[in-house]
Amino acid sequence: MKTLDSIDVTNKRVLLRIDINSEIIDGKVQDSPRFVEHSKTINELKRRKAKVVILAHQSRPGKKDFTSLKQHAKILNRYSNVKFVDDIIGKKALNEIKQLKSGDALLLDNVRKLKEEFNPGNNKFVKTLSKEFDFFVNDAFSICHRNQTSIVSFPKVLRSVIGRSIEKELKMLDKLKLKTRNLVYILGGNKPDDVILLINNKNVLTTGTISLILLKSRGYNLGKEENALKKDLKFIDVLKKYKNVKVPIDLAVNKNNNRKEILIKELPSNYLILDIGEKTVEAYKKEIENADAVFFKGVAGYTQDKNFQYGTRELLKAIAKSKAFSVVAGGSSSGAIEKFKLGKQNFGHVSLSGGALVYYLAGKKLLGLEVLK
Known part of the structure; x- marks a missing residue:
């Protein structure tokens, strides 16, 4: 499976999918190891002079903790300088994307606010964003078992690789399998x-x-x-x-x-x-x-x-x-x-994933990985 090492992202626009879905207590989004791990991929892309646009989600429609990613952006900024726009595929988002300079990063709002996220295919979500990008990077192993647009559809229209978080997960799980x-x-x-x-x-x-x-x-x-x-x-x-x-x-x-x-x-x-x-x-x-x-x-x-x-x-x-x-x-x-x-250092690997990891160990195919092969 191709990694970030296989692409030159200098001055290129990169669409990056991460998972910063978080616990919310008394209306406040909680920090978690996910922010730290994903910031490593974000920071690497920024160092390599990419123009990074980030896709992420929080919960799902109908749930109490379904909300904007505004608070998530503030937490992410503890680890990486990232702008936020409360839009996904509208004029506001597209304008911010076009203004990005090399080394900038922008977090779009909760992708699950779009009905298209739950109906994968060459839909409005894909058609609107894909033409603005050179590469797609999936770094969200924890949702690779989901048949959703931001996981399975962009790799069909953009050159795609896995991010450092997924790369690390796969390496450790393969070690366990041995x-x-x-x-x-x-x-x-x-x-x-x-x-x-x-x-x-x-x-x-x-x-x-x-x-x-x-x-x-x-x-x-x-x-x-x-x-x-x-x-x-x-x-x-x-x-x-x-x-x-x-x-x-x-x-x-x-x-x-x-x-x-x-x-x-x-x-x-x-x-x-x-x-x-x-x-x-x-x-x-x-x-x-x-x-x-x-x-x-x-x-x-x-x-x-x-x-x-x-x-x-x-x-x-x-x-x-x-x-x-x-x-x-x-x-x-x-x-x-x-x-x-x-101490995390006392364990071989502390994974960010739950369900997707179990799927992988059980020998089931993860849609988000299969589409990258």
Whole structure:
């Protein structure tokens, strides 16, 4: 796959797709490692005297956090000098694009404000912007599995390459794939539809929502937790056949705002299950110690509450200390590394991606990469 090394961008206009989709708390867009990582590609293009125009998104129409990228631009400016225009394909945006000088960068507004973003093809979005550019650079690995205009349509009409962030992701994931003989997967979080794609691997340890669905599929009554799991119980039939996947042997419940650990034989519980227990952590740590490589996706518990951070913190600490090559994936997982001050340098690779990365490891084709081949 061609990289930035294969093109001369001097005095050329480059259309760059990044992913700075962020958490919003009390109306404020939160800084994240994505801004830092993508600024590396932006800064390189600027150093090489390109005229850089950036495409990005925030959430999707109908969601509470669907908003303009004005705040994102301010955060991005902590790492790279970037202008912002509250337009995408109108006269305002086109005028700003035409005025760019070599070494300038401009962020357009949320591409998901355009209905054309969700209807890929040679549409108005593509026709309007493509004639203004010499190259397209995709640096948004986390959304490469999406069939959307800014991912799959521009490469069909512009000479296209991958950015440094995608290049790094692919290099690290291919390294992980080479270590399949003794690779341990630790799958958790609250998005079972993501991690379920990896459940058929040889050595899988589960936490979070997927571990509870597995317990339910094996005949355990979870008690109060079953109401919270309603929308995910559809996966029970799929998971029933995976008898060798490891599940927790004890759990932590929220009893009157305190942590109480119970063995799974003590289920059902009248309290919500918010973490794995100490016995499970110890068992999983032994698996980590014996692994050549570890893939960690999704936190083990409700890390917003100090009472239920134990499982996630201890597993990540064990991975950081181990000799295994490790990949930690997803926003909540990378956020936990920062929260517990474990140091990214102690992990093989901390990925910016979640779903797309799982797709890639599961052997599924990513549309955004296929179109670049």
